[in-house]
Amino acid sequence: MPPFISFEGLDGCGKTTQVRLLADYLTQRDIQVAVLREPGSTPAGEWIRELLLGSLNKELDPLSKLLLFYTDRNQNLHKKIIPALSEGKWVLCDRFADASAAYQGYGLGLDLALVETLDRMVIHGRKPDVTVLIDIEPSLARSRASDRNRRSEARNRQSPQLSLPFLGDNDDRFEAEFLRFEAESLDFFRRVREGYLQIAAREPNRVRVLNGSQTIEQLHKEVLGLISPFLPGNRCDGVE
Ligand SMILES: Nc1ncnc2c1ncn2[C@@H]1O[C@H](COP(=O)(O)OP(=O)(O)O)[C@@H](O)[C@H]1O
Numbered sequence: 001m002p003p004f005i006s007f008e009g010l011d012g013c014g015k016t017t018q019v020r021l022l023a024d025y026l027t028q029r030d031i032q033v034a035v036l037r038e039p040g041s042t043p044a045g046e047w048i049r050e051l052l053l054g055s056l057n058k059e060l061d062p063l064s065k066l067l068l069f070y071t072d073r074n075q076n077l078h079k080k081i082i083p084a085l086s087e088g089k090w091v092l093c094d095r096f097a098d099a100s101a102a103y104q105g106y107g108l109g110l111d112l113a114l115v116e117t118l119d120r121m122v123i124h125g126r127k128p129d130v131t132v133l134i135d136i137e138p139s140l141a142r143s144r145a146s147d148r149n150r151r152s153e154a155r156n157r158q159s160p161q162l163s164l165p166f167l168g169d170n171d172d173r174f175e176a177e178f179l180r181f182e183a184e185s186l187d188f189f190r191r192v193r194e195g196y197l198q199i200a201a202r203e204p205n206r207v208r209v210l211n212g213s214q215t216i217e218q219l220h221k222e223v224l225g226l227i228s229p230f231l232p233g234n235r236c237d238g239v240e
């Protein structure tokens with residue numbers, strides 16, 4: 001079975017950048033890859049994404065959001081992740097279940113036992129083989145995210161069709177809304193970061209922490225180091 005790899009970390013830490021670089025690297029080596037993201041990836045998931053990260057976000061209470069994230073995850077798992085793995089594709093997922101624990105649990109203060117119950121119901125222990133956690137100072141993540149959002153808004157003004165839903169790269173508009181409504185202060189991001197690090201401390205074999213203040217190229221090299229045991233000729237069933 002090919003590996004299921006998730007990428008986690010604060011908005012702006014560099015997940016999408018690293019997912020794309022790894023997908024390119026694998027594709028160039030004729031390895032089939034499914035690139036997925038949460039929320040999103042399925043048609044229903046993209047609607048949920050719009051709900052969760054768009055302007056309706058402020059009408060949703062934390063439990064409603066958590067349930068929507070798990071609805072999306074259930075769709076993603078059954079319609080995309082499991083089928084892709086059984087077709088022999090590597091799965092690269094831009095966020096997965098750890099994001100719910102970190103954001104809704106540690107960040108927004110929902111009971112972590114509730115998140116664990118939903119995990120048992122929905123993911124049934126199908127955790128990623130490797131989770132790349134890009135750890136970064138919240139202030140650096142925020143400045144990277146807002147630079148990216150400014151550039152993306154400028155691009156969208158030049159070609160407005162880019163901001164339509166379902167055309168793929170509408171991440172940045174959503175992230176901008178998310179930053180606005182979800183977290184006015186860096187304290188929220190500090191709690192989320194701390195939550196991610198606690199998850200990594202509990203599951204060090206699965207969750208690998210990379211220093212997100214490195215350059216894009218340095219991080220890419222470290223990601224390749226983490227996934228190398230799964231490359232053809234170097235097969236293994238898990239990372240120890
Ligand atoms: N290691 C890095 N160093 C400097 N800038 C980076 C790095 N990784 C990503 N970026 C830039 O920071 C912004 C946010 O990166 P992105 O991959 O969109 O983060 P995320 O998907 O985690 O929100 C983008 O403009 C990206 O080009």
Ligand SMILES: [Mg+2]
Nearest residue numbers: 015016094171
């Ligand atoms: Mg992203």
